[in-house]
Amino acid sequence: MSAICAQMLDPDDFVHSSYHVKTYYKVYEPAIMPMNSSRLWRKTGYIPPLPSNFGKKRGRPKKTRKPPADEDPKEKKKRNKEKKGSIKLNKQRWKVHCHFCGEEGHNKKGCEWRKFAE
Known part of the structure:
Protein backbone atom coordinates (compact mmCIF):
# COMPACT_ATOMS: atom_id res chain seq x y z
CA MET A 1 0.00 0.00 0.00
CA SER A 2 2.82 2.46 0.89
CA ALA A 3 4.60 1.74 -2.41
CA ILE A 4 1.54 2.87 -4.32
CA CYS A 5 1.33 6.12 -2.32
CA ALA A 6 5.04 6.81 -2.90
CA GLN A 7 4.58 6.53 -6.66
CA MET A 8 1.66 8.94 -6.63
CA LEU A 9 3.45 11.72 -4.66
CA ASP A 10 6.04 13.92 -6.34
CA PRO A 11 8.70 15.47 -4.03
CA ASP A 12 8.87 18.60 -6.18
CA ASP A 13 5.32 19.44 -5.07
CA PHE A 14 6.47 19.72 -1.43
CA VAL A 15 9.96 21.29 -1.81
CA HIS A 16 10.41 24.98 -2.60
CA SER A 17 12.31 25.77 -5.78
CA SER A 18 15.06 27.59 -3.84
CA TYR A 19 16.19 24.22 -2.46
CA HIS A 20 16.69 22.63 -5.90
CA VAL A 21 20.21 21.88 -7.13
CA LYS A 22 19.65 23.92 -10.30
CA THR A 23 18.83 27.01 -8.26
CA TYR A 24 21.95 26.49 -6.14
CA TYR A 25 24.13 26.39 -9.25
CA LYS A 26 22.48 29.58 -10.59
CA VAL A 27 23.14 31.48 -7.35
CA TYR A 28 26.81 30.53 -7.10
CA GLU A 29 27.58 30.62 -10.83
CA PRO A 30 29.42 33.98 -10.84
CA ALA A 31 32.81 33.78 -9.12
CA ILE A 32 33.43 36.05 -6.14
CA MET A 33 37.02 37.22 -6.22
CA PRO A 34 38.73 38.07 -2.90
CA MET A 35 40.42 41.43 -2.28
CA ASN A 36 44.07 41.61 -1.31
CA SER A 37 43.72 44.12 1.54
CA SER A 38 41.30 46.53 3.21
CA ARG A 39 42.90 49.45 1.30
CA LEU A 40 41.05 48.28 -1.81
CA TRP A 41 37.64 48.57 -0.14
CA ARG A 42 35.35 51.27 -1.42
CA LYS A 43 35.15 54.27 0.95
CA THR A 44 31.72 55.15 2.34
CA GLY A 45 30.50 58.11 4.35
CA TYR A 46 29.30 55.94 7.22
CA ILE A 47 30.93 55.50 10.64
CA PRO A 48 32.68 52.11 10.82
CA PRO A 49 30.89 49.65 13.14
CA LEU A 50 32.30 49.01 16.60
CA PRO A 51 32.38 45.63 18.32
CA SER A 52 29.46 44.82 20.63
CA ASN A 53 29.86 45.45 24.34
CA PHE A 54 28.44 42.36 25.96
CA LYS A 81 46.09 17.65 48.31
CA GLU A 82 49.53 19.22 48.61
CA LYS A 83 48.02 22.70 48.62
CA LYS A 84 45.43 21.79 51.24
CA GLY A 85 47.95 20.03 53.47
CA SER A 86 50.51 22.81 53.46
CA ILE A 87 48.39 25.40 55.26
CA LYS A 88 45.93 24.09 57.79
CA LEU A 89 43.99 26.42 60.03
CA ASN A 90 42.04 25.09 62.99
CA LYS A 91 38.57 26.36 63.71
CA GLN A 92 38.46 28.54 66.76
CA ARG A 93 35.59 27.68 69.08
CA TRP A 94 33.77 30.38 70.99
CA LYS A 95 31.54 30.18 73.99
CA VAL A 96 27.82 30.83 73.60
CA HIS A 97 26.42 33.41 75.99
CA CYS A 98 22.79 33.94 76.89
CA HIS A 99 21.48 37.46 76.19
CA PHE A 100 18.85 37.12 78.90
CA CYS A 101 20.84 35.94 81.94
CA GLY A 102 24.42 36.35 80.66
CA GLU A 103 25.60 32.82 81.50
CA GLU A 104 27.73 30.62 79.22
CA GLY A 105 26.63 27.37 77.60
CA HIS A 106 23.17 28.27 76.33
CA ASN A 107 21.42 30.98 74.34
CA LYS A 108 18.31 33.08 74.95
CA LYS A 109 16.01 30.48 73.41
CA GLY A 110 17.09 27.73 75.83
CA CYS A 111 17.38 29.90 78.93
CA GLU A 112 15.51 28.51 81.93
CA TRP A 113 15.36 31.90 83.68
CA ARG A 114 13.51 33.33 80.69
CA LYS A 115 10.99 30.48 80.88
CA PHE A 116 10.26 31.35 84.55
CA ALA A 117 9.96 35.06 83.73
CA GLU A 118 7.17 34.50 81.20
Whole structure:
Protein backbone atom coordinates (compact mmCIF):
# COMPACT_ATOMS: atom_id res chain seq x y z
CA MET A 1 0.00 0.00 0.00
CA SER A 2 2.82 2.46 0.89
CA ALA A 3 4.60 1.74 -2.41
CA ILE A 4 1.54 2.87 -4.32
CA CYS A 5 1.33 6.12 -2.32
CA ALA A 6 5.04 6.81 -2.90
CA GLN A 7 4.58 6.53 -6.66
CA MET A 8 1.66 8.94 -6.63
CA LEU A 9 3.45 11.72 -4.66
CA ASP A 10 6.04 13.92 -6.34
CA PRO A 11 8.70 15.47 -4.03
CA ASP A 12 8.87 18.60 -6.18
CA ASP A 13 5.32 19.44 -5.07
CA PHE A 14 6.47 19.72 -1.43
CA VAL A 15 9.96 21.29 -1.81
CA HIS A 16 10.41 24.98 -2.60
CA SER A 17 12.31 25.77 -5.78
CA SER A 18 15.06 27.59 -3.84
CA TYR A 19 16.19 24.22 -2.46
CA HIS A 20 16.69 22.63 -5.90
CA VAL A 21 20.21 21.88 -7.13
CA LYS A 22 19.65 23.92 -10.30
CA THR A 23 18.83 27.01 -8.26
CA TYR A 24 21.95 26.49 -6.14
CA TYR A 25 24.13 26.39 -9.25
CA LYS A 26 22.48 29.58 -10.59
CA VAL A 27 23.14 31.48 -7.35
CA TYR A 28 26.81 30.53 -7.10
CA GLU A 29 27.58 30.62 -10.83
CA PRO A 30 29.42 33.98 -10.84
CA ALA A 31 32.81 33.78 -9.12
CA ILE A 32 33.43 36.05 -6.14
CA MET A 33 37.02 37.22 -6.22
CA PRO A 34 38.73 38.07 -2.90
CA MET A 35 40.42 41.43 -2.28
CA ASN A 36 44.07 41.61 -1.31
CA SER A 37 43.72 44.12 1.54
CA SER A 38 41.30 46.53 3.21
CA ARG A 39 42.90 49.45 1.30
CA LEU A 40 41.05 48.28 -1.81
CA TRP A 41 37.64 48.57 -0.14
CA ARG A 42 35.35 51.27 -1.42
CA LYS A 43 35.15 54.27 0.95
CA THR A 44 31.72 55.15 2.34
CA GLY A 45 30.50 58.11 4.35
CA TYR A 46 29.30 55.94 7.22
CA ILE A 47 30.93 55.50 10.64
CA PRO A 48 32.68 52.11 10.82
CA PRO A 49 30.89 49.65 13.14
CA LEU A 50 32.30 49.01 16.60
CA PRO A 51 32.38 45.63 18.32
CA SER A 52 29.46 44.82 20.63
CA ASN A 53 29.86 45.45 24.34
CA PHE A 54 28.44 42.36 25.96
CA GLY A 55 29.53 43.33 29.47
CA LYS A 56 29.85 40.97 32.37
CA LYS A 57 28.34 37.52 31.87
CA ARG A 58 25.82 36.12 34.30
CA GLY A 59 26.58 33.22 36.60
CA ARG A 60 29.75 31.89 38.09
CA PRO A 61 32.88 33.00 36.22
CA LYS A 62 35.01 30.41 34.45
CA LYS A 63 38.19 29.09 36.00
CA THR A 64 41.27 31.15 35.31
CA ARG A 65 43.34 28.09 34.49
CA LYS A 66 42.16 25.69 31.84
CA PRO A 67 43.99 22.38 32.13
CA PRO A 68 45.52 21.05 28.90
CA ALA A 69 44.00 17.96 27.30
CA ASP A 70 47.06 15.83 28.02
CA GLU A 71 47.11 16.60 31.76
CA ASP A 72 46.58 13.58 34.03
CA PRO A 73 43.63 14.08 36.42
CA LYS A 74 45.42 12.04 39.11
CA GLU A 75 48.26 14.56 39.21
CA LYS A 76 45.72 17.33 39.63
CA LYS A 77 44.30 15.61 42.72
CA LYS A 78 47.80 15.18 44.15
CA ARG A 79 48.54 18.87 43.57
CA ASN A 80 45.31 19.88 45.32
CA LYS A 81 46.09 17.65 48.31
CA GLU A 82 49.53 19.22 48.61
CA LYS A 83 48.02 22.70 48.62
CA LYS A 84 45.43 21.79 51.24
CA GLY A 85 47.95 20.03 53.47
CA SER A 86 50.51 22.81 53.46
CA ILE A 87 48.39 25.40 55.26
CA LYS A 88 45.93 24.09 57.79
CA LEU A 89 43.99 26.42 60.03
CA ASN A 90 42.04 25.09 62.99
CA LYS A 91 38.57 26.36 63.71
CA GLN A 92 38.46 28.54 66.76
CA ARG A 93 35.59 27.68 69.08
CA TRP A 94 33.77 30.38 70.99
CA LYS A 95 31.54 30.18 73.99
CA VAL A 96 27.82 30.83 73.60
CA HIS A 97 26.42 33.41 75.99
CA CYS A 98 22.79 33.94 76.89
CA HIS A 99 21.48 37.46 76.19
CA PHE A 100 18.85 37.12 78.90
CA CYS A 101 20.84 35.94 81.94
CA GLY A 102 24.42 36.35 80.66
CA GLU A 103 25.60 32.82 81.50
CA GLU A 104 27.73 30.62 79.22
CA GLY A 105 26.63 27.37 77.60
CA HIS A 106 23.17 28.27 76.33
CA ASN A 107 21.42 30.98 74.34
CA LYS A 108 18.31 33.08 74.95
CA LYS A 109 16.01 30.48 73.41
CA GLY A 110 17.09 27.73 75.83
CA CYS A 111 17.38 29.90 78.93
CA GLU A 112 15.51 28.51 81.93
CA TRP A 113 15.36 31.90 83.68
CA ARG A 114 13.51 33.33 80.69
CA LYS A 115 10.99 30.48 80.88
CA PHE A 116 10.26 31.35 84.55
CA ALA A 117 9.96 35.06 83.73
CA GLU A 118 7.17 34.50 81.20
